[in-house]
Amino acid sequence: MSKAAQRAYTAIRDSILSGEYEPGTHLTESDLAKFIGVSRTPVHDALLHLKADGLVDMQRNQGARVKSYSDRDIDELYELRAYLEGYGTEMAATYRKDSDIEALENLAIEMETLGDAESTEELYELSRLNSEFHKIIVDASESELLKTLLSNLVEMPLEVLKKRTWSGRLNRQRSNEQHRDIIEALKQRDPKWARAVMYGHLISNRPLPEAD
Amino acid sequence: MSKAAQRAYTAIRDSILSGEYEPGTHLTESDLAKFIGVSRTPVHDALLHLKADGLVDMQRNQGARVKSYSDRDIDELYELRAYLEGYGTEMAATYRKDSDIEALENLAIEMETLGDAESTEELYELSRLNSEFHKIIVDASESELLKTLLSNLVEMPLEVLKKRTWSGRLNRQRSNEQHRDIIEALKQRDPKWARAVMYGHLISNRPLPEAD
DNA sequence: TTGGAATATTTTGTATACAATAATTAATAC
DNA sequence: GTATTAATTATTGTATACAAAATATTCCAA
Incomplete structure (x- = not known):
């Protein structure tokens, strides 16, 4: 452009x-x-x-x-993202390189270090690290089509969904443990496990609509 | 526009x-x-x-x-289409109306009637009926996002993939039986069965690259 | 007032002119 | 004759002018 x-x-x-x-x-x-x-x-x-x-x-x-998105639209979006990224993680279990595992482990350590961060900068850094974590895995799937589909899905919700809050649902320790599980599944080249744990990770950490 | x-x-x-x-x-x-x-x-x-x-x-x-698509790109495209349409069919098993089942059964009958058609017009008609069949199911999923994603995926391959042939792989009777299975799974509102049989249907009938 | 038609204004869609960049050809040195 | 550079051409990117459509306003009648 x-x-x-x-x-x-x-x-x-x-x-x-x-x-x-x-x-x-x-x-x-x-x-x-x-x-x-x-x-x-x-x-x-x-x-x-x-x-x-x-x-x-x-x-x-x-x-x-x-454009305006309904709660329903956003639910669909998260569900589809989880579904597709689960698929990508399944592929990544086959195609991942050792360097990917290394990068993921470093990111996991950094995120664990920021475990009880509260400041805005630290929370932003946490979000950045998390995005990087997911990006490495999707890239490792080696599917160009999936990469473009997901980048379109993932970009938007992050910001559009300011309306939604995690309101205490987001358990950082649980999330970090799930990251470790994902890494382990990829390390062992276990596609089904990788898919299941990524899907669960995304679903369990998704923000829900305000129950007003 | x-x-x-x-x-x-x-x-x-x-x-x-x-x-x-x-x-x-x-x-x-x-x-x-x-x-x-x-x-x-x-x-x-x-x-x-x-x-x-x-x-x-x-x-x-x-x-x-x-744009030019490699064999690999097109394989990915078919795989993702099957994966997503499987998901859509799973949703459709929950949300389908009786009128959807009726429409699908009518289409199945029409396709079975054209069972041994050979002429170009009849083959084109068969293709149209088949597209309609899949469209009804995806629409029944009631996910707007899924509909747009799939319409982008499905439109292209039909024509871009002239390079590919089914070269005898396409077994029309098997395809028709799969259609009946899909209808039955939707009728019984069995999401997992619906997903599995749609996925299998799309994968088993996908055209493969020429093995030159 | 209220409803509706006619008019005016705003806004988008299209065409064209100009500027900036890339691609091509010509020219020169070796 | 080949390679490198300069000049030329072609093509895209941007700005602006005009046309068509939609929206808003005014005016008048009931």
Whole structure:
């Protein structure tokens, strides 16, 4: 993607993910163009890209609106992510290299070290390490298609789902133990175990909708 | 999508799927625009759409090329389709309505009637009925996300994979019996059976690469 | 007031002109 | 004759102008 279009894309995307542009908001091309400092053309390209990402809806002659996801949609998304990443982990058990195991073990240690972290920076670092952990495994599946499918699924929920909270459900020690199980399954090249434990890991740690 | 852009999209898409534009071919915007009879703008939009579909690759300042898929890529695609549609069928076993069963049974009968068809039209009709069969089931899963994921996966292979042949592997009677099994599993609302038989159906009937 | 038609405004879709980058060809040195 | 560099061409990226469509407003009548 080219300079201006890329700039427009990340600018709009960030504003959506941060919640600045709420679901349902109409995104006027000329306004965005003026604000970002480019012409309408790259803004239009950016909106098409965001549509492909599933972050906006576009209707004929009515432009783009920030897409809104129902609780049900988000449940589906987490379930599908768990299902697909389970599959990826099964593949990874076959194709993983020793260097992958090494990298995963280092990440596991780092995450365990941050076990009782509370500060925002530390929590952000924890999240980053966790993403890296999952990325290594999906990459090890050696399925390009799966990688693209999952990257589309995984990116969004992280931010769109600010509405959801883990509200105490997230047990970090349990999560760390599951990481160790995943590593062990991959180490032993046990596809079924790997799949089951990854699926369980993702399902058990998923955030639930507020029960208001 | 708007008139001109839609026209450009279908025109280019058809040319790719029919094989007229071979993998690797560079798609020049101005040439396409002149040929289709619109300006470059809707052609550019169409190319972005096709990129999202996975039918073309785009590199910065180098425009679009028809994407080429390796045998390995296509294997992955079939495997993932089977895996996801298995999941969808599992869901469908829970959410299916009686009218779905009825529609599936009617389609099964029609396909069985065309059992020993040979003519091109009849084979095309058979393919259409089969697509309809699978669509009803995925729709019955009531997962919007799954529907969009699968529609992106399923559309392409049908045509891109002209290179592949079933070369006698496709046993129509077996396929029809599997259809009956799928219907029965859905009728009895047996999710695991439904998933297993759909997965087996898709895997056993998938075309394999030429063993040249 | 309220409803609806006509008008005006806004916004998107399309075409085209220009700028920036990549690809190609020509020219030069060795 | 070949390789490397410079000049040229082609192609994409961006901006802007115009057309078409949708939305909002005004005006008038009941």
